[in-house]
Amino acid sequence: MDLPLYSLAERDRRWDLARELMDAENVDALVVYGGRDNSGPGEWAPDVFFTNDRPGAIVVFPRADEPLALVRSPAHIGDHLKASACGDAVWIRPENVLVAKHAEGVAEVLHAHGLTRSAVGVLGLEPWPPFHADPLMPYTLWASVLQQLPQLTFKSLDAGFVTRALVQSAEELAVIGHAAAMGEAMAGAMLRAVRPGVSEASVYAAGMAESMRRGAGAPGMSIASGKELVSCGPPAWSYRPQAPRVIEDGDLVLAEISCSYGMRETRQRVAIAVGDIHPELESAAKTARASYEAGLAVLRAGHTFGQVVAAMKQPLQETGGWYAHPLVHAVNPCGPVCGSGARLGLLPETARYGLLAEQPTIGSDLPLSRGMTFVLAPTCAYGRRLAGLGGTVVVGEDAPIELNTITTHLMRSN
Structure with missing residues (x-):
């Protein structure tokens, strides 16, 4: 190769x-x-x-x-x-x-x-x-x-x-493209591993093994599964002594994965439906896809990062959804990032927490230039049901260049 x-x-x-x-x-x-x-x-x-x-x-x-x-x-x-x-x-x-x-x-x-x-x-x-x-x-x-x-x-x-x-050279873009391909393979391995009766740890292992087999540098993953999800972070069994959750029919498996090659990084958000999932999860995934498409439409040289953020928020605002994670952030290096946590406080259970503050958007005024790379990975939640998708995108000459395909749609296990 x-x-x-x-x-x-x-x-x-x-x-x-x-x-x-x-x-x-x-x-x-x-x-x-x-x-x-x-x-x-x-x-x-x-x-x-x-x-x-x-x-x-x-x-x-x-x-x-x-x-x-x-x-x-x-x-x-x-x-x-x-x-x-x-x-x-x-x-x-x-x-x-x-x-x-x-x-x-x-x-x-x-x-x-x-x-x-x-x-x-x-x-x-x-x-x-x-x-x-x-x-x-x-x-x-x-x-x-x-x-x-x-x-x-x-x-x-x-x-x-x-x-x-932030503006990548042609050599860097080739390296980033290779990292994105490893991320695609990682997501594909996870999709093949997902089925009822399999633990989150098995899905995690399948994705990580595939990325390492391809020579990825220090891959990473956040993962969660269930019929009600309000966030997706490091697996609880990685920091708390407990068994990994076993996946059931009707679950959504949600993950954020990262792959790097030559210290250039890509990120993808994975959503895998296990059988028939709740209609609100289907709707959340549909709105997340609309947010992704809205971001693509604005990710052009001459626009600002803040305009991309505003466009990606619009589908959620129109449907009453909220988001737990940044809808978009820069990568290679990181820096500009969409705010997150808006409306999490609407969940009644959050009233017990000492302080719940939304993280603000940083870098709104950054003008976009050809060769910059961003992670468009929107999540949408209705109540306690959250879904998300997305991948890494390059600001191109006339249109954005999508480096990922399978993770930009809701995937379904066989």
Whole structure:
């Protein structure tokens, strides 16, 4: 199988993007916090954006030089050595890989490049919705850097990075397309596994096994099943000691799956009807499809993210439905996200909770550009019966490009 790969031209494009960002913000370097080691799909991995290497580094990128990767342990060096020996696309020279992922390492690298009195841009000081409500840069780490370099000034550049990185190159779109194909295969395996008497864990295992068999990077899944669903999150048996639920005739199996390849991510929302489901679930799925189509109609260059959100809300507002999850959000990287949780408070049982607040829409003013990727995955609920569907879509030249097909409709088990 011919797999899409990144060339040195893609490396140079990304490094040029960083330098353009530094020029625009009048800073002399970037400090990029890449989160924890093996951070999973591309929810937060800007270090990999610049290194094309194992996640979990702090990247220091002087404007006048090449980026340096500060890694946690010698194991990263071993991975880098192996990649070089195998002829993999290694972007960071060995001289620029340091086992120094700590405040002292950041300070020493900035000092070595004469940047102790400079303005430095930082990625990692802002929230990264919808998956990270708080900044990922540890307070103690950054506070220690500033203590060691008291004449350093810094500026958070997360928003500027997101705006620039959202527009995918041709090479990135090929990688994203491959990730979407793995997501399709994952959903197909789940569909084949669903039948009465099978547990949620078996369906989960079928999807995850298929994605891993195809080489997906850190696939993920939320899953729920039943005749009444008000949400879909990590399976309860993954965090609470209890047996996985056994699927019954008349159930709806609802899942959100993610696949990544080359740290480019796609997401799909799966809905599988097991036999005849309740009419309200059928109606919810129909409205979710209408919301998906409304989003497609507006997902055009020149429109804003807020216009897509407004269009996708309309079918739910017209039918009295509510939604528990964001109808749409950006991906590669994440950032702009539709608000969620509207009208959940109409359920009488929610009156007992201490505080129920709707999450607001973030990034409404973002202008859409060709090559941006979004997850259109609307849910609709009538009372306690919720259904959803959708997949990953690219803003195209004249029309949006749907990367998924089977998950954008209600599926039915045989």
